Amino acid sequence: MSTPFTEAAGIPVGDPTPVTTFSPVVLPVPGRAVDLRIKVSAPATGGDLPVILLSHGHGPSNFVSSLHGYGPLADFWAAHGFVVIQPTHLDSMTLGLREADDPEAPVYWRSRAEDMRHILDHLDRIEAAVPGLGGRLDHSRIAAAGHSMGGHTVGLLCGQGVADPADGTPVDLSDARVGAGVLLAPPGGGEDLAAFASEHLSVLKTTDFASMTTPALVVVGENDHNPAFSDRKDWHADAYHLSPGPKSLLTLFGAEHGLGGVAMYDGAETTDENPERVAALRALVWAYLRTTLYPGDSAWAEATAALNAMPEPLGAVESK
Template identity: 65%
Template sequence: MSTPLPTGDLAGSPTPVVSVAPVVLPAPGRAVDLEVRVSAPATGSDLPVILLSHGHGYSNHLSSLNGYAPLAGHWAARGFVVIQPTHLSSRSLRLAPDTPGAPLHWRSRAEDMTRILDELDVLEAAVPQLPGRLDRGRVAVAGHSMGGHTASLLLGARLTDPHDGAEVDLSDPRIKAGVLLAAPGRGGDALSEAAAASLPFLDTMDFSGMTTPTLVVAGDKDDSAHLTVRGPGWHADPYSLSPGPKSLLTLFDAEHGLGGIAGYDVAETTDEDPERVSAVQRLTWAYLRSALHPGDGAWQAACDELTAGPNPIGRVENK
């Protein structure tokens, strides 16, 4: 079914946020140790966790633990603990181009998230007043662009390693829900010639095993021509090619930046729109709130609160 986007702040008033970075997790065998940012509401208990995977943009620091403040801050101020790693693909690390796994480090990105879950005790202890307040049974993953690819793998999507031909399963059963923001779609004839040649790991993406509840967010003007010949619909593949339960949020006139979710007032956002960012904030929060708390009505309320204006900002579909 389809409904217009809701208005208003279903989450209520925000609370102050405590953010600590960098918290360093030793990572033997990794090119550098894993640095993360942990953001949490100053009050509250039984706090669910969101792992947030950054994309691979042109800026030096948006694609790191220092990016995505519009999402991380919104979620943390409304009851989530948000953990943001700096993946090896980040320009901020200045790694040599011949570093194993370069340039996008698709496998280590997912392994970073698994390491974070393995080391939650360390991260929890590093944030003042946070110990004892995490709900370890309620964990979600979210990612934008290449971060969406990372999140897809953790949620159950699979691929064939182009180096050895082995099927890769990096899913983590501790993750109970996900949000994919402008994530890559299927491979094969959907890829551009350049992407097929330089990013062969995209060629065999298989969403049929991605059974974890997931919200897919896509812009209807996000053509990503450097990656796909299919146009904006490519970014809806994780929804259309995976089994339910899934939801698809299509944002009208949105390009790859989805209005500016990677950072406030960043020059590389081609479709800057505070209203669009606000919609992404509200809808993703509501989805994860309900997905991690069965019976919670936030997502249904978000879908039911119809926009009265003549120019809806997008639509939601569920299956």
């Protein structure tokens, strides 16, 4: 008999609750190529619910990089007390705009952060649009999480520096409403960007973390190394090492860029599929956000203690 997969890999998180999911909520955005479409996942009951804005990556799949992806994270976080809001950014394959005649194509780095800010500007409208959600959000406790290019988007909201590739003008897309960030396998610093990425994703050449002051958890895979982006094997951890505190770094042992399969259930393109790794990641993120958004909550200390006490830990945490 095989061993059943767990929800949280031994990290203490409490019992899950039923979840309701509603999509799409459609928000018109002046000047945007198409309306902003989002998916909302929320606990079926309860009030004063904290919010996670979840930004998808710039992956090759048709639907994963949209509001349809990242179910292993969104479902879990919603079942444990968060309202998860997932936008479809303009770089999603579902929209067919990656080759559009737009200076931000193919990654739409500025639009991605503006999508998240637009959602925050219209939280009341989103609450009203989702049946049963009105009046249940805590607008003072907001986090942003993102994978890969989504990690870059979250970094921008947290104060990460970047310059417009067109003219070198510094761009500030930080948002004080975001009280905590979670950067999953994010792009690293611009100084060590490889030639391929410099040519095709030139905005990454200007990435700088010196001004990323919002508290954040950076999650990296021990084996996440792609020479097309950087020769440095620790490049994805730059958001931790090169930013001011308070920050924490979770390194998942044996993980590659998919971090075990965070972007989808049973995705063949996940090179390191490992449900227990995903279970640990999402539980640790939950614990980090509980403590960061609710000072005095012991969830993060309990979670890291449980991780360290494992006979064969799935990862390691350091903080500054």
